[in-house]
Amino acid sequence: MASKKKIHTDMPLGEIYPRLLRYSFRYKGWLGLAGLGMALYAGADTALIYILKPLLDGSIVDRDPWMIHWIPFFMLGLFIGRGIAGFLSSYGMSWVANRVVYNVRTDVFDKFLKLPAAFFDKNATGRTTAMLTYYTSQISGAATSAITIMVQDSLRVVGFTLLMFWVNWSLALITLLVGPVIALVVNLVSKRFRRYSVSIQQSMGDITHISEEVLIGQRVVKVFGGEGHEREAFERVNGKNQRMAMRKATTSAASVPVIQFIAAIAIAFVVGIAVRDTGGGVMTPGDLATFFGAMMGMMGPIKRLTSVNATIQSGMAAAGAIFELIDEPGEPDDGDRSIARARGSIVFDDVSFAYPSSEHDVLRGIGFSVEPGQTVAFVGRSGSGKSTLLSLLPRFYDYDRGEIRLDTHAITDYRLADLRRQISLVDQNVVLFNDTIAGNIAYGSLGGIERAQVEDAARRAYAADFIEALPKGYDTKVGQNGIMLSGGQRQRIAIARALLKDAPILILDEATSALDTESERAIQQGLDNLMRDRTTLVIAHRLSTIQDADRIVVMHDGALVEQGDHATLMAHGGHYRSLHDIQFSRPDAL
Template identity: 85%
Template sequence: MPRKKIHTDMPIGEIYPRLLRYTWRYKHWLTFAGLGMAIYAGADTALIYILKPLLDGSIVNRDPWMIRWIPIFMLGLFIGRGIAGFVSNYGMAWVANRVVYNVRSDVFEKFLRLPASFFDRNTTGRTTAMLTYYTSQISGAATSAITIVIQDTLRIVGFTLLMFWVNWSLALITLLVGPIIALIVNHVSKRFRRYSATIQQSMGDITHISEEVLTGQRVVKVFGGEDHERDAFERVNAFNRRMAMRKATTSAASVPVIQFIAAIAIAFVVSVAVRNTGGGVMTPGDLATFFGAMMGMMGPIKRLTGVNATIQAGMAAAGAIFELIDEPGEPDHGTRTLVRARGKIDVEDVSFRYPGGDHDVLRHISFHVQPGQTVAFVGRSGSGKSTLLSLLPRFYDVQEGRITLDDVPVADYRLMDLRRQISLVDQNVVLFNDTIAGNIAYGALGDTDRPMIEDAARRAYAADFIEALPEGYDTQVGQNGLMLSGGQRQRVAIARALLKDAPILILDEATSALDTESEKAIQKGLDNLMRNRTTLVIAHRLSTIQDADRIVVMHDGQVVEQGNHAELMAHGGHYRSLHDIQFASPGGA
């Protein structure tokens, strides 16, 4: 199935207000921090203003009052400035962490509600990057960038007003460079956002490749894939570096260009200031204050230009995250509640194709299962067995035909109620990095008493190996149960299904990871589990399903035969062919 790269075409006019809504939840903290920014900017303006009375009063006129109080006033300004800086930085850091926390929570919550088709289209590496790299980019745009924008804008406003107060005509000349700087910033912004989006996509590729190598490191080593994986990683890593350097070059070039334009204005002002202007003759204090305000604006202008890169990176990340959050979740329009199903299943003329696929993988499937029956599905790999059984818990929805449970279409049930009726033991056993007890009593079973967990393990023939472990049921199994063997993982998964005690059981190659001795032991547990339950079994070893009430034979997405073992053997069709191939080979039984 084709993979879909994560990207964003969401306009910035939609992204930023939406991002700011995360920030505005903490408006009290923002107000607290904003007050600190205003005081901080005001203190900077006041420090520049002090140059006038310091030079004119203290140095030129030797005013004793100025000589006494100016140093004390300056000390007070620095103390107030320091407190205000701490308040603003702490407040915005608090908001930043809350924003990241909330965005990550929303993304993770969305992951839990996305349909299986989304994960078919997107690699886990790219989706994982949403929770890590993307959210860190958002933090800068939502909070630290706001700090710089607000604080430095207030500084520029304060310095500008001070310049007009000292000499309005020179201030007007200085402001002429504003539109030129705005045009440069607008051009640079577009480049920043484009490069940021590309970098974020390449980070997803890096995460994806590294995750594959770490997960499949044994296969890489045995098949000599080190060079291949190294080359693949080098390509995406080098591409990421090139895009980062282009972004850095744009950022590095934009700052000196803007500063050069500002320097031209300063040089022009200097040439005018030494003469009498329409603003009147300037005293030494006026001149120092005016140029102090002009030079004071250079730092804020530089930071405002530099922060643009942070904002655009955050916009690209936020756009991708908001598109993820806007992805439609699993359809759950059913209203019927269901406490415990009887287990009657009817599949009526069902056809199905994967979202985005160009052909049906199931075609006109029909069969009926009575409560308590065991129905086995057999066929060559790729015949559609697993796809068919994924439709019952509604991992996918059918496009044609219908599936009913107890004579009610499965789409009419609430999704949670429907899935509560089903236990699943998959061929790809999934265990979580938790204890063995935590994996058996997983999810909604989390409050189960330990004796019930141990009973489920005994019935799954897992108790012997669990109790032999150093910490027994409290043993950590590692990521995906890597501390356990394949057969042990399978038995833990079967114990989990036993504990759930659902009326419908789906076994998808449930004994495929077991040796013959373990399989026979597990089969005893499965026999107990399947009694008085509707059981749907996908099996490769035909010897395990010969006693099934009905066997459904599938080929190329269609049901080609149905019946019990004896009937199908007598018919001499697909099932007989599969049976003869298996039992003709040593160990086929």
């Protein structure tokens, strides 16, 4: 199956992190509460280590009665305060992180609605959908437990370090000499983490893409024996994902003992000095226990700070990819002209167009005009540019040269929403949503319309009989893309939707080509109602359905080669006559 351009990120960390923080800073109150909890938690841990000094020197050695009486209550109070502080920090950060993920997902989905068709041509659906699922989950991990560990354990390390300096500054200074070495190791590991995280995220997009294609096309896969091919394709991307994950896990697993070994060298060196009483004076048992308690207390936070780096780098890589998506230019909407209801006059004036990924024009110098209420049909062999041509009118793509005018004004002068409000579309590939039949007919801006109008549109589309025969009638769920309905039924729902919109311009893109003759005849009655009193542009495969069109435009290899009514074109004996004779198997076409 075809592969498409991969979404990746080259955005530097210096841009990603501040931008992610801006999402967090919308909730300064909750951040402040979480920060206070983290500070209190780190302070309580430092106080619990400090209490070793009065416990040993005052209670055990000197047998101070005040210490003996109050130390247990003091310790109990510290544990209670530590528990409250831990809850505040965890709950506060989780609240902020969930809101950040909610807002990021909302921004990504909003961007999906605004991106031009060219973006979706370049990027597979599975990879873009992964932005809302896998990528945002990576941000969630980086924004909750990871940030809590980063802040809370950093504060604990600071607290333990200050305590060590307070007990014996010279030994503390020796211990801190390993800090730059640890920082260097963490920096090297971070770069590898982020590189592997980007690869893992891309492979997850590939996994989603292949799975989606197989699920949608499972009938084709089965009939054409594609199981082996699809399994091999899936194994490739799944294997790459597994290899990248293992490299990331290996780096994480190796970095922790390396850092701990470096810290252990410092601890061993300090122990050797302390037991010889040469570390800045004689230390009491309480001093010694407090100093080494602080040193050992730092090992856990250092280990977690090193391990959590992988989660943070994954989150930053995901955030970078998401921000690049959000920064993608949306559909151009620079027009300032409003329009309530168009008359339906359309002019294509020397229009040329090339897809962004192509170096060659797929449409060249197209020119024709349509009067209000006329029906114009577009015919030609597959690949001649018919669908591309009509996709320019609602500005799914913008033409490169020439001009398209609606009611004498260039379509780029209109507000995009106003322009599209003038157009209804019935496509060969009907898109229905996993909603009720009524919800699919009264879709989008039609959602507030009364049920009676919905039912009237269904009757005019010749869909009422089969809808009312369903168990729940108009409230029947149609399933994903209308899987519960036949092709003809889906097509009639689409016609009812277009009738309900009542736009002055109608585009029919091979609306009946995939149907059998009986279904086509039934649907044609609905189409006749739909086409009445509106400008209609029809792409037709079966020439028998458009012989009564006011004008027929013949396309060939991206150019307009003929136009006129059926009789004129048949008499002319050109491309249209050739297409007609081939389709109707005329003997004189041989």
